[in-house]
Amino acid sequence: MRRQKIPNYIKKLVYEIYGGGCGRCSSKEDLNIHHEDRDPSNNSLYNLELLCFPDHWLEHNCRPDMLIWYLKQKHIGEIIKW
Numbered sequence: 001m002r003r004q005k006i007p008n009y010i011k012k013l014v015y016e017i018y019g020g021g022c023g024r025c026s027s028k029e030d031l032n033i034h035h036e037d038r039d040p041s042n043n044s045l046y047n048l049e050l051l052c053f054p055d056h057w058l059e060h061n062c063r064p065d066m067l068i069w070y071l072k073q074k075h076i077g078e079i080i081k082w
């Protein structure tokens with residue numbers, strides 16, 4: 001389904017729920033919001049998980065396009081939202 005921008009207040013809530021760290025390893029760097037059901041249009045709180053990029057990338061079987069996207073985002077200093 002079509003990707004929809006996660007509203008900022010939802011992002012803040014997810015960030016708070018996970019204590020500002022990755023849900024798998026507690027890293028506080030390169031955080032992304034992961035859609036657990038793989039549906040980027042489902043921005044329900046229950047569907048979102050805070051993950052660091054390495055854990056997020058693993059979760060998506062190390063997709064090459066995702067790595068390229070990530071490096072671009074990082075280069076221009078934008079918050080990661082996958």
Ligand SMILES: [Zn+2]
Pocket residue numbers: 022023024025026027051052053054055
């Ligand atoms: Zn992690």
